[in-house]
Amino acid sequence: MKQKICAVIKGIGSYVPSKRVSNDDLAKLVDTSDEWIYSHTGIKNRHIAAENEATSDLAAQAAQMALEKAGCPASLIDLILVATATPDYLGFPSTACIVQDRIGAENAAAMDIVAACTGFIYGIETARVFIETGTYKHVLVIGAETLSKITDWKDRNTCVLFGDGAGAALLSAQEEREGTPKRGILTSYLASYGKDAEVLLRPAGGTRVPFVPGTTPLEDLFLRMNGRKVYTFAVSVLGKTIETLLEKTGLSLQDIRYIVPHQANVRIIEACAKRLDIPMEKFFMNIEEFANTSAASIPIALTDMEKQGLLNPGDLILTVGFGGGLTYGGNILYW
Secondary structure (H helix, E strand, C coil), rough: CCCCEEEEEEEEEEEEEEEEHHHHHHHHCCCHHHHHHHHHHHEEEEEEECCCHHHHHHHHHHHHHHHHHHHHCCHCCCEEEECCCCCCCCCCCCCCHHHHHHCCCCEEEEEEECCCHHHHHHHHHHHHHHHHHCCCEEEEEEEEEEHHCCCCCCCHHHHHHEEEEEEECCCCCCCCCCCCCCCCEEEEEEEEHHHHHHHHCCCCCCCCCCCCCCCCCCHCCEEEEEEHHHHHHHHHHHHHHHHHHHHHHCCHHHHHHHCCCCCCCHHHHHHHHHHHHHHHHCCCHHHHHHCCCCHHHHHHHHHHHHCCCCCCCCCCCEEEEECCCCCCEEEEEEC
16 A cells, blocks of 8 residues: 655744844834834844845755755755745746755746745745645745845834744645555645735836836835734734634644744734634744744744744644735644
């Protein structure tokens, strides 16, 4: 009987820039305070890329750490997926191709995934399908962002929310064997709601509103967000995603060791937890130190958890996120 092939996370790593910006630092730039930011978001600090650091630089660092953890040479990677809303270049070349060259993955295909903050979740499911169908054996999934490059540092409603960073996971094919802890991606749920696509966007610079020197307002090149609409959407779809994943698998919340949410805002997680009657201890949060790093937030969180000894082989982990597009979704995996 042919053994089932599973997509297993063999190594995970993350990288954040050395420059650390506190709420007190931001209070010198805009009319805000540490107390206001922390009470409304749960954020204390964020890490900001240097002027000469691009998204691919952060992604390559995280990728190399994941490969080292897995003991896998870059030459064995079949596919590189980079989930990012802040690519090195607009449109092309893909940031994944730049990373492919940087880490020496000469045999890998490479492409970007554009699903904003849900990008890593989309990437994990994409990798699972490639691996379980036997198309590829080793897929590197990276979430990487330099949101500071598209943030309006005069807009206090958005500049306090975001940080830069990257996280990477190497997924590899592994046969499922009786008598050993279950491993791999169990299931995923991916969804979108394009009707509200414009509640979170960069207004100018694409083909809908091309940048015209001397005409296009510079602030239209920065991200813009309807915070109220995003909050309402996020609370709704986080609960929907968790319930959908549990229904698909027949699992209960008691079976899940940790829920790892996209680190956008503590208040969103608290509202979701209250609605579903989930204790906050079930959620792993590190937004206080890193702020919202979009597609990088979940792999950065998983790396943090591994460093803290919170993850054991066979633990059931549920990831859940939402982001621009609008997109949302989640994964359940055996660690």
